[in-house]
Amino acid sequence: MCAAWAAGEPQGSGGPDDWHWQLRHSARTAKALGAALALTQLEQQGALAAERGGLPIAVTPYYLALCDPRDEHCPIRRQVVPTARENEPNVGDSCDPLAEETHTPAAHLVRRYRDRALLLATDRCATYCRFCTRRRRVGRGPGARSVTELRPALDYLGDHPEIRELIISGGDPLVQSTERLRGLLEQVRMRTNVGVIRLATRVPVVLPQRVTAELICALRAYHPLWVMTHFNHPKELTRQAREACRLLVDGGFPVNNQTVLLRGINDDARVLAALFRGLVETRVRPYYLLQADCACGMGHLRTPMQVGVAVMDELQGQLSGIAMPKLMVDAPCGLGKVPVGRDYVVARGAGVTRLQTPGGEQVEYFDPA
Numbered sequence: 570m571c572a573a574w575a576a577g578e579p580q581g582s583g584g585p586d587d588w589h590w591q592l593r594h595s596a597r598t599a600k601a602l603g604a605a606l607a608l609t610q611l612e613q614q615g616a617l618a619a620e621r622g623g624l625p626i627a628v629t630p631y632y633l634a635l636c637d638p639r640d641e642h643c644p645i646r647r648q649v650v651p652t653a654r655e656n657e658p659n660v661g662d663s664c665d666p667l668a669e670e671t672h673t674p675a676a677h678l679v680r681r682y683r684d685r686a687l688l689l690a691t692d693r694c695a696t697y698c699r700f701c702t703r704r705r706r707v708g709r710g711p712g713a714r715s716v717t718e719l720r721p722a723l724d725y726l727g728d729h730p731e732i733r734e735l736i737i738s739g740g741d742p743l744v745q746s747t748e749r750l751r752g753l754l755e756q757v758r759m760r761t762n763v764g765v766i767r768l769a770t771r772v773p774v775v776l777p778q779r780v781t782a783e784l785i786c787a788l789r790a791y792h793p794l795w796v797m798t799h800f801n802h803p804k805e806l807t808r809q810a811r812e813a814c815r816l817l818v819d820g821g822f823p824v825n826n827q828t829v830l831l832r833g834i835n836d837d838a839r840v841l842a843a844l845f846r847g848l849v850e851t852r853v854r855p856y857y858l859l860q861a862d863c864a865c866g867m868g869h870l871r872t873p874m875q876v877g878v879a880v881m882d883e884l885q886g887q888l889s890g891i892a893m894p895k896l897m898v899d900a901p902c903g904l905g906k907v908p909v910g911r912d913y914v915v916a917r918g919a920g921v922t923r924l925q926t927p928g929g930e931q932v933e934y935f936d937p938a
């Protein structure tokens with residue numbers, strides 16, 4: 570593949586298969602959304618409000634084509650079309666629900682764990698998700714940060730060799746030129762002790778055309794590189810999205826998926842079972858099912874905590890172990906991730922534990938003498 574690219578294999582057609590074309594033709598206004606979808610009054614108001622400030626609108630033509638133009642409840646449409654309900658306040662809402670701004674030891678770097686850090690390399694995304702937890706920062710800044718702007722963060726990483734994993738996020742790090750991304754990865758490899766780099770990206774979902782042979786060739790020089798992506802619904806597992814994942818996996822990038830649990834979109838065991846099975850068949854590991862963060866503007870998309878627990882309980886035993894993600898809450902105030910779930914232990918005695926199976930039977934497990 571790399572040889573073909575080096576020999577001048579054309580990348581992108583300048584048409585819908587070209588990721589630049591997709592970005593150039595994205596819907597970014599209420600008018601553009603209205604031309605493609607029959608917007609409700611709430612959606613129209615939400616889109617006009619998004620134009621005036623806050624999280625902007627951007628939907629690639631590819632992803633827009635997955636939206637049902639007549640159904641306001643379409644699970645794809647609800648992820649990207651604003652609604653006036655984003656302006657309703659909710660208990661616990663915060664503009665910075667994970668306290669990232671107070672865990673920033675250097676510009677554009679967030680550190681909440683001893684051995685991991687998060688680099689916010691850009692504020693741009695291919696498509697702005699209405700459930701974005703980082704809506705305070707994405708969409709309206711100067712775009713991808715240069716290596717010079719990221720130098721204090723790189724210096725900090727160099728001074729802290731105990732940081733072994735770096736998550737490069739944003740925004741979406743793959744919505745920048747391959748050359749710029751390569752320059753950043755080179756600096757991380759040269760100046761820090763980071764072992765594993767994770768790229769947090771929604772590109773395979775909303776802009777699969779971005780995953781080209783050129784990108785794979787450029788990135789594989791910096792292995793071990795993992796890709797963390799973000800499929801939320803089985804409708805997103807299109808032929809193009811599966812092909813993007815195939816290219817990544819064949820290029821040696823382990824691909825993990827974090828699904829956000831979203832009200833009326835995927836808070837249903839049948840929907841999630843189809844998604845998780847489809848991911849495994851695509852060689853993408855369902856890694857986390859995330860309880861939505863308490864970010865301002867997304868209260869209408871959050872589910873009560875018990876919904877996720879009940880859904881996982883229903884899936885337990887139905888799906889194989891490799892298709893079962895962990896249900897996680899990213900604790901408010903930046904206190905880190907907390908696994909949640911039903912307790913299958915019903916009683917503990919001296920040397921014996923009583924378990925309840927997902928099928929409802931009870932059984933005793935004896936400790937060794």
Ligand code: SF4
Binds near residue numbers: 695696701739770771
């Ligand atoms: S791609 Fe990620 S950072 Fe960008 S809007 Fe969606 S959730 Fe937020």
